[in-house]
Amino acid sequence: MRGRNFLTWLVxxxxxxxxxxxxxxxxxxxxxxxxxxxxxxxxxGVARITQATNxxxxxxxxxxxxxxxxxxxxxxxKHEAGxxxxxxxxxxxxxxxxxxxxxxxxxxxIESKQLPQQxxxxxxxxxxxxxxxxxxxxxxxxxxxxxxxxx
Amino acid sequence: MCGNSSGTPEPKAEVWVVWLVWSxxxxxxxxxxDAISAWTTPWGVYAPASVAGVLTVPLLNPPRVAxxxxxxxVWLFGxxxxxxxxxxxxxxxxxxxxxxxxxxxxxxxxxxxWQRLQARRSGT
Numbered sequence: 001m002r003g004r005n006f007l008t009w010l011v012x013x014x015x016x017x018x019x020x021x022x023x024x025x026x027x028x029x030x031x032x033x034x035x036x037x038x039x040x041x042x043x044x045g046v047a048r049i050t051q052a053t054n055x056x057x058x059x060x061x062x063x064x065x066x067x068x069x070x071x072x073x074x075x076x077x078k079h080e081a082g083x084x085x086x087x088x089x090x091x092x093x094x095x096x097x098x099x100x101x102x103x104x105x106x107x108x109x110i111e112s113k114q115l116p117q118q119x120x121x122x123x124x125x126x127x128x129x130x131x132x133x134x135x136x137x138x139x140x141x142x143x144x145x146x147x148x149x150x151x
Numbered sequence: 152m153c154g155n156s157s158g159t160p161e162p163k164a165e166v167w168v169v170w171l172v173w174s175x176x177x178x179x180x181x182x183x184x185d186a187i188s189a190w191t192t193p194w195g196v197y198a199p200a201s202v203a204g205v206l207t208v209p210l211l212n213p214p215r216v217a218x219x220x221x222x223x224x225v226w227l228f229g230x231x232x233x234x235x236x237x238x239x240x241x242x243x244x245x246x247x248x249x250x251x252x253x254x255x256x257x258x259x260x261x262x263x264x265w266q267r268l269q270a271r272r273s274g275t
Contacts, residue, residue: 007167007168008167008217009217010167010171011167011168011170011171011174011221012217012220012221014170014171014174015170015173015174015221015224015225016223016224017174018174018175018177018178018224019177019224019225019227019228021178021181021182022177022178022181022228023227023228023231025181025182026181026228026231026232026235027235027238028181029180029181029196030232030235030236030238030239030247031238033239033247034238034239034240034243037239037240037243037246038240041240041242044241125240125241126240126241127237127238127239127240127241128236128237128238128239128240128241128242128243129237129238130241131237131238132238134240
């Protein structure tokens with residue numbers, strides 16, 4: 001009976017520890033699912049990339065960028081090693097990203113097969129919370145070549 | 152089920168061991184989320200939710216403190232997972248709720264029905 005009680009409490013402690021860990025880290029699980037779902041949905045906004053300057057690698061970890069908007073133009077900007085990195089797009093139709101602009105935002109490439117390039121199509125999907133969006137990069141054949149998350 | 156000195160049936164030791172494995176599986180899923188395929192991830196949510204549903208029945212029948220203590224994290228994770236759906240594309244708000252809580256409830260009900268059928272078959 002003592003062994004069984006020990007096992008019961010051991011399992012209870014392990015399950016609680018698991019939950020705390022899972023709660024702490026479930027965000028990346030949700031982001032991954034969000035990206036997968038976004039790729040299957042009709043976009044809320046369609047844009048064309050007009051500029052991708054000094055971008056050598058996708059932000060695979062959360063990075064602080066700034067998000068700007070001017071009419072139909074929107075862009076993400078970051079300064080790194082004395083250079084200004086810009087990814088700019090023009091909304092062709094539908095809704096823009098919806099987050100507040102001229103402010104720092106968290107940017108992360110959840111998937112990155114190709115870097116954004118001028119002329120690529122960008123599909124915009126707003127999050128339910130309206131506090132961010134998924135940007136799905138599509139090549140000339142419409143295949144998804146990257147998903148960026150902006151919060 | 153095994154009995155104890157007070158006559159209250161206790162879950163078999165295997166139930167606790169499976170719970171331990173369940174905990175390990177959930178940690179693995181969350182820790183490896185970035186490395187596994189996006190289409191595998193939802194199944195990784197249905198699976199622990201379904202196992203939790205099966206194990207819920209022996210833990211709550213009859214209700215005991217240790218059982219509730221074990222189920223609380225399962226419910227809390229489900230609630231948090233549902234809230235996190237605010238970060239999914241609009242239109243998918245309730246899908247994590249159905250994936251986790253739905254999988255859990257469906258298997259719990261299935262387990263209850265199976266137990267009743269077994270009891271009827273054995274004539275108890």
